[in-house]
Amino acid sequence: MTEVRNSGPSTTHVCLVSDQPIPNLLPLLIEKPRQAIFLVSPEKAAQAERLKKVMQPRGINVTMREISAYDFDAVAGICEQLLADTLEPDLTLNVTGGTKIAALAAFQVFFFANRRIIYCDTEHNRLLQLAPQRDETLISGNAVGVRDYLACYGVPRVEGGQPPPGGEERSPHLAALAGLLVHEERLLANLNSALERQEKKNFANLSLNELGQGAEKLIDLLKTCGVAGLTGTNNLNIPSADKIFFCKGGWLEEHVYWSVKNLGIKALDLTMNVKVQWDGKGKQRTKNEFDVLFTHHNRLHIISCKASNPERETGSGTRATEALNELDSLADRAGGLFGRAMLVSARRLRDEDRGRAQKMKIHLVDGTEVPRLADHLRRWLGS
Numbered sequence: 001m002t003e004v005r006n007s008g009p010s011t012t013h014v015c016l017v018s019d020q021p022i023p024n025l026l027p028l029l030i031e032k033p034r035q036a037i038f039l040v041s042p043e044k045a046a047q048a049e050r051l052k053k054v055m056q057p058r059g060i061n062v063t064m065r066e067i068s069a070y071d072f073d074a075v076a077g078i079c080e081q082l083l084a085d086t087l088e089p090d091l092t093l094n095v096t097g098g099t100k101i102a103a104l105a106a107f108q109v110f111f112f113a114n115r116r117i118i119y120c121d122t123e124h125n126r127l128l129q130l131a132p133q134r135d136e137t138l139i140s141g142n143a144v145g146v147r148d149y150l151a152c153y154g155v156p157r158v159e160g161g162q163p164p165p166g167g168e169e170r171s172p173h174l175a176a177l178a179g180l181l182v183h184e185e186r187l188l189a190n191l192n193s194a195l196e197r198q199e200k201k202n203f204a205n206l207s208l209n210e211l212g213q214g215a216e217k218l219i220d221l222l223k224t225c226g227v228a229g230l231t232g233t234n235n236l237n238i239p240s241a242d243k244i245f246f247c248k249g250g251w252l253e254e255h256v257y258w259s260v261k262n263l264g265i266k267a268l269d270l271t272m273n274v275k276v277q278w279d280g281k282g283k284q285r286t287k288n289e290f291d292v293l294f295t296h297h298n299r300l301h302i303i304s305c306k307a308s309n310p311e312r313e314t315g316s317g318t319r320a321t322e323a324l325n326e327l328d329s330l331a332d333r334a335g336g337l338f339g340r341a342m343l344v345s346a347r348r349l350r351d352e353d354r355g356r357a358q359k360m361k362i363h364l365v366d367g368t369e370v371p372r373l374a375d376h377l378r379r380w381l382g383s
Contacts (some may be wrong), residue, residue: 010116011088012037014029014082016047016106020336023096023143026298027127028055030144031092033059037082039098039106046154050279054151061070067102075105080119083113092116095130102277122338125297142267144298146274154279154332161271163257164242164250170225174370177221178255179371180347181307187214191306195248197234203239204247205231222247249307249346252370253291256305259373260278260294265381270294278333288330296381300335302327308347310353310366320345320353328360342380346370 011034015024028036036055041046041347052062065082068074083091093110095103096119110117110131117131129135147158181188194210208215219236222228227243228236238244257272274290304327310320323343329350331341341362348367349357357364365376 010092011035012086012091013094014039014091014106014110016096016102017041017051018097018099019047020097020122021046021047021051022149022298022336022338023122024051024094024345025054025152026122026143027094027121028060028093028137029058029117030127032058032253033060033092035063037086038062038064039067039075039078039102040064041067041102043069043100043345048277050152050154050156051220052158054148069099069102072101073101073174079106079109083115090116092118093307094118094120096120096122100357101144106327113285119320122298139298142269142295142298144154144295145256145269146271146295146300147297149300150276150334153336155276155334156279158271159275160273163254163272164246164333166226167254167258171262173221173224174251174255174258175371176220177225177251178346178373180181180217180221180238181251182368182370184214185347186212186344187218188307189309191218191347192248195244198244201244202241204244206238207235208234208236222322225251249305252305252307252344252346255370256303256373257294260292260377263374263377263381264270265296268296269295292336300339301342301381302331302339303342303344305344310345310347310349320349321356324353324356324362327362331362342376344370344373 013028013033015038017024017035017038017040024096038048055062056082065078067078087308093106093115095107095117106118110295114132116129121126121128125139127137146212150158153221156331164187190211194206211218217261219228219230219256227246228238228320231237238247253272257270270291270296274293276288277289278286290302291305294301304323306319306323308319310318312319316322327341327343331339343357343362345365349364363380369376
């Protein structure tokens with residue numbers, strides 16, 4: 001074997017592009033090479049363009065080389081030509097992506113040329129050096145923010161992401177409000193029903209008789225949170241659309257957001273109420289909204305919050321069934337293989353829905369467990 005050319009981070013990464021961009025993105029963000037050469041089959045051109053748009057603003061020049069993903073000899077030939085054409089001796093091959101055939105062909109060429117080869121073990125947060133010497137580096141911290149993560153999976157721009165104005169001041173009272181509403185199911189049901197019956201969209205007036213038992217405690221907490229007040233002695237006034245949204249379930253989203261925030265985890269990138277439009281062809285591009293999103297240890301974590309009755313029938317089953325199916329789909333589309341999902345429901349789900357959540361690997365916090373959300377979050381993130 002010839003003399004080792006390099007065994008550390010290089011100025012050029014050669015990447016095999018596949019549906020999962022994070023194993024290519026992470027080493028680029030960590031090692032910050034001067035340039036990246038993407039080996040891309042025509043089927044993965046869109047994925048390569050997404051990754052390129054994330055990397056170029058960071059000063060990494062990206063070039064593309066087209067390959068045939070299932071032609072071993074052709075991929076090997078391109079890699080041999082690449083080594084001959086590239087002036088820098090310190091090329092690194094990231095062999096994590098691509099098809100097995102393309103990866104094996106590239107590995108063989110770089111290995112016998114005595115060049116550096118790495119593999120990104122996203123599941124265990126490790127960067128493995130396979131050649132010319134074996135080495136392993138733990139990926140500490142959180143290098144990938146929410147916007148970059150989403151951009152790599154087809155969301156070029158996002159709207160929102162910040163808690164509503166005044167949310168920090170009312171955050172200490174959200175736990176008490178959540179505790180009241182999840183323990184008093186009838187009060188929560190009455191509040192939701194009363195708000196649904198309101199014809200006005202920019203303000204609401206609710207009779208205390210509509211709310212029933214526990215209304216006084218609820219009014220005190222809503223007043224403390226700055227979203228409602230009494231008019232006369234028997235009416236609750238909610239003066240704006242954003243405050244109506246808070247009363248209809250925004251309280252749960254804010255409670256979840258601040259529960260994550262107050263864990264005090266360093267380098268965690270946290271957002272809420274994120275509206276996205278996926279890239280692709282056609283005028284009617286798919287739109288979605290995420291309640292709470294954050295990246296932790298370079299994984300996207302998606303939390304969906306539901307304050308309505310999970311057993312209410314819909315056109316495709318129950319609201320719980322819809323919520324689980326939607327969350328499962330979004331976690332796969334936005335988070336990839338290692339995205340993680342949690343459903344927080346103010347009402348307890350039926351056993352069959354709990355079983356469905358478990359099969360989907362969706363972490364569930366529901367009913368009277370919601371006030372213990374911080375404990376669930378610590379276990380979830382620590383697993």
